[in-house]
Amino acid sequence: MQITQGQRLPLSRIGISDRLTVAVSIQSSNVIDVACFGLDQQSKLSDDRFMVFFNQTSSPGDAIRLIGPGQFEINLGALPATIDRLVFTAAIDGAGAMKDISSSRFVVSGPGAPNAATCEFSGSTFSVEKAIMVADIYRKGGEWRMLANLQGFKEGLSALVRHFGGEVSDEPATAPPAPATPPLVQATFSLEKKVAAQAPALLSLAKKAQISLEKNNLTKVRAKLAFVLDVSGSMNGQYSRGRVQEAMNRLMPLAVAFDDDGELDVFGFGAKPVHLSPATLSNYSDYIDTEQGGWRKWDVGQRVNDEPRAMRLLMDYYNQSADFGAP
Incomplete structure (x- = not known):
């Protein structure tokens, strides 16, 4: 009709x-x-x-x-x-x-x-x-x-x-006076400008991420994002078709927004876990196929799924981090 x-x-x-x-x-x-x-x-x-x-x-x-x-x-x-x-x-x-x-x-x-x-x-x-x-x-x-x-x-x-009654945080009309001592955490920064300058291909995703952050009042939150990748055999198709890389692309603007260093921590695991290099706006675009020779060559042992071992690595890593665990 x-x-x-x-x-x-x-x-x-x-x-x-x-x-x-x-x-x-x-x-x-x-x-x-x-x-x-x-x-x-x-x-x-x-x-x-x-x-x-x-x-x-x-x-x-x-x-x-x-x-x-x-x-x-x-x-x-x-x-x-x-x-x-x-x-x-x-x-x-x-x-x-x-x-x-x-x-x-x-x-x-x-x-x-x-x-x-x-x-x-x-x-x-x-x-x-x-x-x-x-x-x-x-x-x-x-x-x-x-x-x-x-x-x-x-x-x-x-x-x-x-x-529809939702909340979108607006930038203040005038910037407040600069403090005598720089704050430990900056109040806001332009996610879109940072992404546009370093990774313009992610600009559309960054704009969408900014809307979500504003709507949920998360623009001032500082956190570390970790991307933990199952590299077991059942995931081969997802890697080969580029789906895992697409997921990383979507996460990058959030990593930049939450982390002052603009880095996304990356881990892979099969029978054993491996801590990979951080993903950044300068290396994200072909990360999955190039990091340490590409996902097929990551040192995860047998291509089976041992999630508890991977979680132990993450907990140990962040517990020892000065930002998250004991100094």
Whole structure:
């Protein structure tokens, strides 16, 4: 069924019950972040765990799952009674406006209904908007309904978070006077600027990480991240297909944000664990295939999974660290 902006209809009318997929496809030269907000009866994000997007790919109970770019798998039966509305959004990451997008659409489908409802739209629908509410799935009168929303905001993802009652920390309008003695921990720094200067390929991931940190009030936290890699035989496919390297890429902006040294501690383990070199913005891009000759050559012994031995190494290492254990 073809639907248009503003149209509302019950999911039952398009043959959908509790399980469905919502796919948002936007044609643009800009990076588009697609998210799903699970809202309460006041249309507020009262539980951050129900904001599903790049950095949080599932909600409690897997009621909402991000299964691919712009594609969400929904189990309405698994949603708590406190969640009354799902809003699927799209936001431009960086410069640009929604008026510049070309032919785009969203599709709502379900088991036995591969294209139950399709809504086509393009840049002509918008003007200066950088973020839009694409579609809603909501409860009314004891049934689930859908709305082709397509309303927008002049700002990006942060404006959506604020609109739904979430918190995004703002930088102060004026910087406070510099203390006579530099503090042990700097209050804030620009994650995006640091990544842009040293690893521009990670800039999009850094922007998304910054939003998550601000939303959860973690911008001032200092911590050490450790990436502990299972190098047993069952993981060969994940390494060969580049999935482990992709996971490292996603972690790097967080490591830079949390650690003053901008390093990600890396450990590997099979029958025995090995402490690898730290990953940094200068060596991360091909780390998995080059560190100590590449993952196939790491000295982890037999390619079996001995997690307790790996955990002992980590505990010993951090207990002996001046930052975490006894001096």
